[in-house]
Amino acid sequence: MQAHPNTVDPSEIAKFEAMAAEWWDPHGKFKPLHLLNPCRLDYITQQIAGEFDRDLKVPRPFEGLRLLDIGCGGGLLSEPMARLGAEVVGADAAEGNLPVARIHAEQSGLEIDYRHTTAEAMAAAGEQFDVVLNMEVVEHVADPLSFLTATQQLLKPGGLEVCSTLNRNPKSYAMAIFGAEVVMRWLPRGTHEWNKFITPDELFDLLRQAGLDPVDRKGFVFNPILWSWSISDRDLSVNYVTASVKSGPSQ
Numbered sequence: 338m339q340a341h342p343n344t345v346d347p348s349e350i351a352k353f354e355a356m357a358a359e360w361w362d363p364h365g366k367f368k369p370l371h372l373l374n375p376c377r378l379d380y381i382t383q384q385i386a387g388e389f390d391r392d393l394k395v396p397r398p399f400e401g402l403r404l405l406d407i408g409c410g411g412g413l414l415s416e417p418m419a420r421l422g423a424e425v426v427g428a429d430a431a432e433g434n435l436p437v438a439r440i441h442a443e444q445s446g447l448e449i450d451y452r453h454t455t456a457e458a459m460a461a462a463g464e465q466f467d468v469v470l471n472m473e474v475v476e477h478v479a480d481p482l483s484f485l486t487a488t489q490q491l492l493k494p495g496g497l498e499v500c501s502t503l504n505r506n507p508k509s510y511a512m513a514i515f516g517a518e519v520v521m522r523w524l525p526r527g528t529h530e531w532n533k534f535i536t537p538d539e540l541f542d543l544l545r546q547a548g549l550d551p552v553d554r555k556g557f558v559f560n561p562i563l564w565s566w567s568i569s570d571r572d573l574s575v576n577y578v579t580a581s582v583k584s585g586p587s588q
Contacts, residue, residue: 360411376566388497397422405466408474412438426450456487471500485547494585501578505534549581
């Protein structure tokens, strides 16, 4: 298997380790993710159900699927995936996030395999998954193409990768950096670097170079009046999400 350089950016990891204890505080530094999470989960569950022909009305629709939540943080996505029946591995390069994630999962009665590791290390070890969740990570790595190539290697043939990030344009700077970090103070200043944001066309090109077939993209749009997020077919101007598949029969 092809080796890849370690794409972890130590300065990015330090930012999130400094906030680790607040992962499950809906009014703390991760408030934006708590607000966004229902929208993210709706998209993720619909994509998985469609790709693997699962009925979301049954109690554990993802039973039998092995899922990797890369950059899992405190487990905001790992836990609902486990509740839906998936065998979940949550991986994060920020070691300080994982005690919080493990304790919360234990308190919630969930079995989740949380690991302090990287996508590259797991790919080198030959790990394989039906689904890879790669949410709000790619804008924080040192080499997006190497990182996405590693996540592609982690997928079984026919597997699904869901990847979300931030668009790069004046609106995303105004909302994601100036608005969220300076005005609203939802996140510590410097959490995001605008020049690391990736346009949807750039991400699709990177996914294809990594050996994936992009099949869908949608926007996550924040409504400041209703104070809620929604999925948009057209507005990918700030936050957006993509779905890609690895060619070959599903397992």
